[in-house]
Amino acid sequence: xxxxxxxxxxxxxxxxxxxxxxxxxxxxxxxxxxxxxxxxxxxxxxxxxxxxxxxxxxxxxxxxxxxxxxxxxxxxxxxxxxxxxxxxxxxxxxxxxxxxxxxxxxxxxxxxxxxxxxxxxxxxxxxxxxxxxxxxxxxxxxxxxxxxxxxxxxxxxxxxxxxxxxxxxxxxxxxxxxxxxx
Numbered sequence: 001x002x003x004x005x006x007x008x009x010x011x012x013x014x015x016x017x018x019x020x021x022x023x024x025x026x027x028x029x030x031x032x033x034x035x036x037x038x039x040x041x042x043x044x045x046x047x048x049x050x051x052x053x054x055x056x057x058x059x060x061x062x063x064x065x066x067x068x069x070x071x072x073x074x075x076x077x078x079x080x081x082x083x084x085x086x087x088x089x090x091x092x093x094x095x096x097x098x099x100x101x102x103x104x105x106x107x108x109x110x111x112x113x114x115x116x117x118x119x120x121x122x123x124x125x126x127x128x129x130x131x132x133x134x135x136x137x138x139x140x141x142x143x144x145x146x147x148x149x150x151x152x153x154x155x156x157x158x159x160x161x162x163x164x165x166x167x168x169x170x171x172x173x174x175x176x177x178x179x180x181x182x
Contacts (some may be wrong), residue, residue: 021079035139036077038132039153043070045125049163052118054171059163062096066156073149077136085148093155101162104169110178115168119175122167126160129153 017025072084113123133153168175
């Protein structure tokens with residue numbers, strides 16, 4: 001294991017810059033920092049889902065693994081040229097997505113974010129992951145970013161949508177459907 005932080009503040013960011021994993025310094029609002037910062041925000045939102053007691057074991061296991069993946073993804077984005085996310089990460093998400101989706105009824109209406117606290121938190125995490133995907137796309141327009149990063153976030157947002165449906169059923173027995181005529 002690398003260096004551990006023994007002192008939380010360093011004062012090196014007081015000038016509006018932050019250190020990347022390769023030792024270089026960039027503005028705190030740089031596109032790269034925005035990308036990995038949004039990945040970190042998404043990971044925190046997933047932690048909020050996992051804090052709910054109503055989360056089924058299979059979902060808990062899946063999302064805990066996702067949190068570790070997200071740390072790897074954040075590291076890849078924080079260290080220019082570093083590779084951490086592999087196709088195996090994406091394949092695993094697709095397998096889990098298919099398994100969770102298998103027993104759900106087909107969608108006939110749009111779903112509103114809700115259905116219970118964990119389901120609503122899952123919808124929030126999904127939208128943050130979508131923003132992270134956009135930020136990684138913006139970064140890839142100006143710097144080299146491996147395609148696996150965007151693919152992972154794309155599949156993760158799909159997984160979170162399906163997991164939100166599973167959680168809504170576990171918490172309240174139903175999803176909140178959009179009704180234009182309401």
